[in-house]
Amino acid sequence: MARIPCVLSIAGFDPSGGAGIQADLKTCAALQVYAATVVTAVTVQDTQGVRKVFPLPASLVAAQLDALALDMALVAVKTGMLATGETVEVVAAKVREHSLPRLVVDPVFSSHDGFPLLSEDGIEALRRLLLPLAMVVTPNLLEAETLVGHPLQDPSDVRAAAKEIWSLGPRVVIVKGGHGEGPSAVDLVYDGQAFLELASPRLQGVAAHGTGCTFATAIAAFLARGMEPLEAIRQAKEFVARALAHAFPVGRGRRPLHHFWAWWPAPREGRVDIPWAGV
Numbered sequence: 665m666a667r668i669p670c671v672l673s674i675a676g677f678d679p680s681g682g683a684g685i686q687a688d689l690k691t692c693a694a695l696q697v698y699a700a701t702v703v704t705a706v707t708v709q710d711t712q713g714v715r716k717v718f719p720l721p722a723s724l725v726a727a728q729l730d731a732l733a734l735d736m737a738l739v740a741v742k743t744g745m746l747a748t749g750e751t752v753e754v755v756a757a758k759v760r761e762h763s764l765p766r767l768v769v770d771p772v773f774s775s776h777d778g779f780p781l782l783s784e785d786g787i788e789a790l791r792r793l794l795l796p797l798a799m800v801v802t803p804n805l806l807e808a809e810t811l812v813g814h815p816l817q818d819p820s821d822v823r824a825a826a827k828e829i830w831s832l833g834p835r836v837v838i839v840k841g842g843h844g845e846g847p848s849a850v851d852l853v854y855d856g857q858a859f860l861e862l863a864s865p866r867l868q869g870v871a872a873h874g875t876g877c878t879f880a881t882a883i884a885a886f887l888a889r890g891m892e893p894l895e896a897i898r899q900a901k902e903f904v905a906r907a908l909a910h911a912f913p914v915g916r917g918r919r920p921l922h923h924f925w926a927w928w929p930a931p932r933e934g935r936v937d938i939p940w941a942g943v
Contacts, residue, residue, distance in 0.1 A: 669888035675744030682873035682920035712917030714779035733762035740766035749785030756793035770880035796833030873918035
């Protein structure tokens with residue numbers, strides 16, 4: 665029997681189910697790959713924002729990684745929230761020790777409401793230790809600004825930033841345009857040779873939760889299924905756009921993506937008696 669490709673997600677725990685490990689599990693299930701997970705931190709959050717973060721000891725993160733790497737044939741790896749510099753160092757060391765392939769780094773620095781999810785020394789460790797190991801890195805505009813250390817005010821700045829981030833070692837850089845303006849969300853892809861712009865309609869009035877986690881994990885899933893990076897990125901962009909178009913309210917804040925839009929009908933507002941269903 666042929667084995668299902670196995671993707672490893674190294675990320676934080678989101679009790680609301682919209683982001684982090686939970687979003688990664690749903691993404692892998694929807695894209696028909698197996699997901700293994702290493703938890704880096706437990707958060708207290710809901711659809712409205714993050715309240716607290718409790719990082720796990722780096723030694724426990726290392727033990728989880730060792731157990732899975734020695735037992736499973738991991739075909740691709742995605743990192744999300746890593747919380748501390750010590751955890752970033754441990755993850756980078758274990759990626760090298762176990763020769764973990766097809767690393768996709770989602771540089772999660774803060775939540776959508778500004779709650780810090782990676783320490784300052786963690787950002788520096790990610791830049792120095794983890795990005796050189798990455799096949800793909802997926803910063804949004806704010807994360808790209810942090811990585812290069814200055815504001816990105818126009819498209820030429822974004823292109824220069826993509827080149828600067830690429831020089832740190834990743835094979836492909838995607839500067840996501842979801843935090844930008846205009847009718848389209850344009851992601852800028854740079855592979856060291858050429859730029860590629862991938863656009864999708866910007867959905868007005870839809871505040872979503874977990875788009876970055878889902879996008880990076882979808883890239884890892886498609887890489888695990890044998891696609892080259894640029895095709896994996898294109899397919900992941902399409903998957904996220906459709907899941908976002910079917911996002912639905914479950915709480916008083918942002919809407920989680922509907923990862924299983926391909927098989928389940930989109931929930932209709934008013935189908936259940938939720939007082940804030942129109943949020």
